[in-house]
Amino acid sequence: MSGRGGGERGSGRGGGRRGRGQGRGRGQPSQSSSRGGGGRARGRGSSGSTATYNPPPPQMAPAQPPPQMAVATPVPPSGAPFSHPSSSSGVGSLSREVSEKLTMEPVAVTTAPPLPPSSSKAIRFPPRPGFGTVGTKCVVRANHFLVDVANADLHHYDVTITPEVTAKKVNRAIMKQLIDVYKESHLGRRCPAYDGRKSLYTAGPLPFESKELVIKLPEEDRSAGSSRPARKERQFKVAIKLASKPDLHYLREFLSRKHFECPQEAIQVLDVVLRAKPSQTYTEVGRSFFHTSLGPRGELGNGIEYWSGYYQSLRPTQMGLSLNIDVSARSFYEPILVSEFVAKHFRRSNLSKPLSDQDRIKVKKALKGVRVKLIYMDYAKTCKIIGVSRDPISQLTFTHDDKRTNVSVVKYFREKYNVVLKYPSLPALQSGSEARPVYLPMELCSIVEGQRYTKKLNEQQVRSLLRATCQRPNIREGNITKMVQVNNFEVEELVTKEFGMHVRKELALINARVLNPPVLKYHDSGRDKIVNPSCGQWNMINKKMVNGGKVDFWSCVNFSSEYRNMSEDFCAGLVNMCNSKGMVFRQTPSIAMRSARADRIDQTLMDVYKESAGLNKPLKLLIIILPDQTGSYGKIKRICETELGIVSQCCKPAQASKFSNQYFENVALKINAKVGGRNTVLNDAVLRRIPLVTDVPTIIFGADVTHPPPGEDSSSSIAAVVASMDWPEVTKYRGIVSAQTHRVEIIEDLYKQTRDPQKGLVEGGMVRELLLAFYRSTKQKPSRIIFYRDGVSEGQFSQVLLYEMDAIRKEGYMPRVTFVVVQKRHHTRLFPTDRNKTDRSGNILPGTVVDTSICHPTEFDFYLNSHAGIQGTSKPTHYHVLLDENGFSADILQVLTNNLCYTYARCTKSVSIVPPAYYAHLAAYRARYYIEDEMSDSGSTGGGRKPKDKVVEVRPLPSIKDNVKEVMFYV
Incomplete structure (x- = not known):
């Protein structure tokens, strides 16, 4: 993204991020299947038939289209209308009482809000309202490989090993020994697939429904010449019991769009089969495999190294079962003393x-x-x-x-x-x-050797890992193909002969479209009032901010010792740039600029605050040149925003000392947003022609939850919610942050009740506060909510929708809601097929959207690559609609989402994720600075998980001062 040199550091979306992937995935197999009779026991699969099942291909482009050959246009799912009725909620969790209140007018709640449903099984997400048609058609390749599955009589058996073993590696060794010993005599010559935990799968019945077998596990090889006496072989009892019969018939029905409920257990079986061989050969980390033979291996510094590997996941898609394979890299301990x-x-x-x-x-x-x-x-x-x-x-x-x-x-x-x-x-x-x-x-x-380093990497290690693993699209595509060849599923007996599965070796060719960029509006006093971005970027030459902010009281503090004397010249250049771009920025500071030592941050900031308050000139902005050594940024932000009520702009001394106009421009964009201005807006918003946004008052939310770094079990998770405060422009966002239970993804404070000594029970929460702020800002009540929710894994869709929509409804105000999950942590990559239609980095063009082939068979989702690549391979963002009461068509939602990506305040480039979700991430990331100084060094960050009975106390965040909350302080 642009603005890399500009002022404060970006958050870096990778670091210490999320404890995602909790719970079982919808359409993405979990690590261990549910036990007890969780699967279907209908037993309708055929037994032993070798007829190959080929999923219906209307959504898949031909494997090798000849030059200028048109790729087949997909048709909508069976039974899915092209226009989604606005009256359909798409979620079965809402009570009849709530459904009857779906009105665009405020509703007084005289009774207690309905309790959330106790189960998420009844929830059905909205069907796809048809496929998008807007944009220039093209064909791209995706790192998805079609999987053909023969008819098979799948059986799921529970496995209990005594004495209990927690290590997957040992469990696999036990089961391998059992299969070697008992395959002929007790297993009916079956070759089972084992998940390393509690489940065993076969492509036909075993000769028994329940049996206990005993095996002896030989000792691992000892060093040559060892004088150590041989240890007695370890003996294990393995109890095998029939649990269920996953049915491929229902999987075919689901892939054919005749059923809407995904038969997860059948996909789980097939996924375990495909993972069986690599699980025995490589180091398994989540859904990825790593080994020194799979690619480069190198040092990251500080005793940590990286290994190369690949990610693998079986997914149901419109084109059938698809194996998603992507190259990957992870950090490991160096095998040293x-x-x-x-x-x-x-x-x-x-x-x-x-x-x-x-x-x-x-x-x-x-x-x-x-x-x-x-x-x-x-x-x-x-x-x-x-x-x-x-x-x-x-x-x-x-x-x-x-x-x-x-x-x-x-x-x-x-x-x-x-x-x-x-x-x-x-x-x-x-x-x-x-x-x-x-x-x-x-x-x-x-x-x-081979132990994953799970703690947070420092900045230098992150840079080293990115440099080592950054691959241009053509290189990455080639390496993905190599991983498929390394696996060589076609010669794996368990995959092909036992379960009748065949994995194609070619990346899927899929239909895509390139959406046009939006027209941007700047101030009429500039030479260029209207801008048409090119390839996801533009510049500020001859343009003025559409709404320039006013800075009358300001000052500067320089904590750098190496660049002690640059404050005046730096501030003069920055102020001139701000004024030239349309801001009203007073030339001279309201209190004298000063320099200070890095060990006197607290006192210096307090002195500045007291001096400005004493003159009755509260600072609108404090420019801060950071210390030469990193580590003070978070402390400065905490003091300014939660103790003193000062909006600050931090600048790294090495970058600031260059007096670069580009740097000044980048910082000016951030300052304008922080003091209440707007850099640009969508021209269609000004002209009131954005469908389902500018027709009636609409508020756009963004929400995210960030979790402590892996292994840290002594700190809270942090939720952030932002919402647009201007309509119809939807460009300025107010943010609220809240600490919550450790590693809980649901936002707990969307709605809350507190007891006031005088008023009694008082309703409140993040949604209520933002709705009231919207009303204060626009003098209107929103009739529509668009809610972009970041950070939710597929296994949490139902749970998050249930509880967060219930929290929104408890406000008693019933605007129609469209709830969209924003996913960046996935492994789908799109590659261009035409080298003449790429950006400068060789990636697919900004605006490329896919809602066919690799998307969900029936639900409303799409992949959008809204940004231009800088280096490496661009990652599209996956948007999945969980609720749509507003009746968005595919085109309207895709175009809106793409256009919003051009309104990000910090740069003159389109960004990869819709700005409300991006802002929520930045706000949550900022709030972690408020509590990290309080984190104890004695807190456990060991390799194991925290005990289940250990309750981590939620420490409330310090309150952000009201004047800071009024602006986009987090940018």
């Missing part, structure tokens, strides 16, 4: 000095849960780190076997293993248990 890791991770060149308590806690956090190999023993032995000792290893003793003698750990290793420790001042690693710890020297423990 722990002492070397400590030196790298904490940049300590001298390990002979003892660690401080603070550094020791950091070492514990970095290594807790990591498996290490003991290199001083003559046989392979691994241990799991549970902590580090408080004292250096030179001061540690343990009780000898005679239980009377205390032995020095250093002496023990010298006498037992003839090892003289080089770093006796370092603490010891602790294995075993807290009650009976086993002390291990860091220098004699090597980190086991």
